[in-house]
Amino acid sequence: LQYKNTLFIGKVVHAFSALPSTNSHAQELLSKSTPIEGTVITAAEQTAGRGQIGSRWYSPASLCISMSVILYPRFLEARRQFGLNIIAALAVRDTVQHFLADGPPCRVKWPNDVYLAGKKVAGILIQNQIAGRQLQHTIIGIGLNVNVEQFPPALPLAISLRQAGGALYDLWAVEEALGRALEQRYLALRGKQIASLQEEYYENLLGYGESCRYLLPGGREVVAVGKGVDEDGRLRLWFDGQEQAFGLKEIQWLPD
Template sequence: MYKIPAKTLFMGKVVEYMPSCHSTNDSARELLLRPDTAEGVVVITDHQTAGRGQRGNTWFSAEGENLTMSIILKPVFLQVSNQFYLNMISSLAVKRVLIDMAPDSISQVKWPNDVLLNSKKVCGILIENTIKRSHLENSIVGVGLNVNQQSFGLEQATSLYRTTGSSYQLQTVFESLLGNFEALYLKLKSGRHKELKEEYLQSLIGYNQWRQYRAEYQFEGEIIDVLDSGRLKVRTSQGDKLFDFKEIEFIWN
């Protein structure tokens, strides 16, 4: 069970807690069918039986050890062409939590919105939007943040506990995440796009760094920008190239 955070204006003022559910994003979508569902409602569970990641990937989380939640937003101020800013602020909110909880570790964002701790994935984010004409109508931000989980089936996965050796109160991490998310969301709502994008780029693995990538072939490149649409702009020896989601992958050394 999670308490309502005291320091937010509207994020998490209604918390829909379920010991177990199929998917918090699916449950949040059902709540949006009710006209009285307010912005900032959080759906959270101890055990998600069918979590999803980007592009249909499956997301597994140990029961009762991590934060598995979805935030309901109504970003009617945001044009469809700028919807990637929700990805930016979501990953930045998690990164800010990690900086606070694990200050001696390196927190980074892997495009488009995975968050890494010491080069291993600690958080996955799935955002689902509904559109009305040229603007967003509703958004569901699903967050799976590994907090106290000790073992993983994947070498490139980690948690706060595995990184620092310390256990964390999930309520504390929950409140920190909502507070940081709300601050960034309000900044987005006020139109401070340039400031948010700069923070995102500075957090991005590969930004202004030459690294190995794989698209249709392996190549060396340097991330130089992320367009408002979310497309990745990479400088290569053959010129600048743009990539959509799933068109490019990092090669880990």
């Protein structure tokens, strides 16, 4: 079981029918061994899928992709680690666009949610290991909603490729394409093409150069213009005549 048309991502795939979390499994592997670069862990179902800032990720059996990819981006300085968020988001977007060529535009919501028609089609959880100024390893965890026909009412802002007008997809084909897209984007990052990756990220970033509503720490609602992302991966917003940067826990984007 391995991906075709890749150099290193998915040459080893550990595919499980069920796991609590593919990211947690990748962490366990890394704690006791050095898996070869590009090792992929997938699960048809996650029983405790993990989202950002401690949230849960809905991963129903055989309807979505839950994958974690182990990489060793030692070429990347720790202060440039947001580059990994950029390549992961762009790779997911590439894949969504490929399978939904005539679908609604696919945008990125900072830091790395992937949106279709105002709803979230994929989420990404990146866990980096840093030593000194360099990255040692990263786990890029991707959850992509593929064939889900209906989400639980508690998830009104979720959407699947299927719901966005797509067919019923072969999950393996989508997973392989995702692996391929991630490898291409990773190679671009390794090839120091960070400026063009960042440009593409901004071109597709919701709220970039546009006014959107945000909830600030303390509960104040503002209309702010997105100015990009700083070196620490914080979102730069312009409001009240000045620019301020916010971390993920500090700000909430309010959809229209």
